Amino acid sequence: MNAIGGYDIEDLMVGMSSRFTKTLSEQEVLLFAGASGDTNPVHLNEEYAKQTPFGGRIAHGMLSAAVISAAIAGRLPGPGSIYVSQRLNFRRPVRLGETVCANITVKEVLARQRRVVLETVCEVNGRVVVDGDAVVLVTSLAQRSGARPAVSGEEPRRSQA
Numbered sequence: 001m002n003a004i005g006g007y008d009i010e011d012l013m014v015g016m017s018s019r020f021t022k023t024l025s026e027q028e029v030l031l032f033a034g035a036s037g038d039t040n041p042v043h044l045n046e047e048y049a050k051q052t053p054f055g056g057r058i059a060h061g062m063l064s065a066a067v068i069s070a071a072i073a074g075r076l077p078g079p080g081s082i083y084v085s086q087r088l089n090f091r092r093p094v095r096l097g098e099t100v101c102a103n104i105t106v107k108e109v110l111a112r113q114r115r116v117v118l119e120t121v122c123e124v125n126g127r128v129v130v131d132g133d134a135v136v137l138v139t140s141l142a143q144r145s146g147a148r149p150a151v152s153g154e155e156p157r158r159s160q161a
Contacts, residue, residue, distance in 0.1 A: 006078030008141040009114045017105040020071035024059040026096055032063045058093040064100050064130050068120045071102040072136055077116060080139040084115060087132040098124045107133065114140050 002008050007016075022028075033039050038060055041048035049057040065088050072081060094100060101123050108117035116138050122130040 001078070002080060002139055002141065002144075004079040004139075006080040006139055007076065009109065009111055009116070009138040010141050012077060012106055012109050012116050012138065014106050014109060016076065017103065018071060018076035019101055019103045020067060020075055021099055021101045022067045022070065023099040024063060024094060024096060028063065029057075029059050029096055032060050032066075036060070036062065038062070054093050057096055059096060059098075061088075061090045061094075061130070064090075064094045064122055067100045067102040067122055068104070068130070068134065071104045071120075072118065072134065076104045076106070076118070077136055077138045082137040084135040084137055086120070086134045088120075089131050090129070091131065092124070092127060092129045094124055094129050100124055100129065104134075114138050114143070 001011070029043055033044055040060075042052055042054065042058060043049075043060055044057070046057050049055075065086070068086070069083070072083065073079065103119075103121045103123065105119040105121075106116055107119050110116065114137055116136050118134045118136060120130075120132050120134050121128055
């Protein structure tokens, strides 16, 4: 790991994985609605939401997806990483009070570009609610030290942490 607690591109290997879990409470839904401006009544109005196919309020899909962002920023690759892109498929609704578990797995390491492709899956009670993949820009020990960057195909170094 690097000095700020994230993995450098040189530390990452296909198959590495991590997870982050978050319960989506009433407060989080209200704060997300305020921060995003998404005030769809299916998220905020129980009487309205009861009349929908969901039968009650559900969390914003992007709030569930934000758990993926937390897993990337806090766990793998961790602090210092920057989102480049994210593809999302929303599979099932998440109800208020449910716990979302984001699972992140390294699918591909693009050492020359300092990017990693991640498989991203969120589950509630073992059922997939969101899945997709992300491309993330990662920190580099070689870049910080002025050494030559790792070449694709070279064996990456493992973190000593």
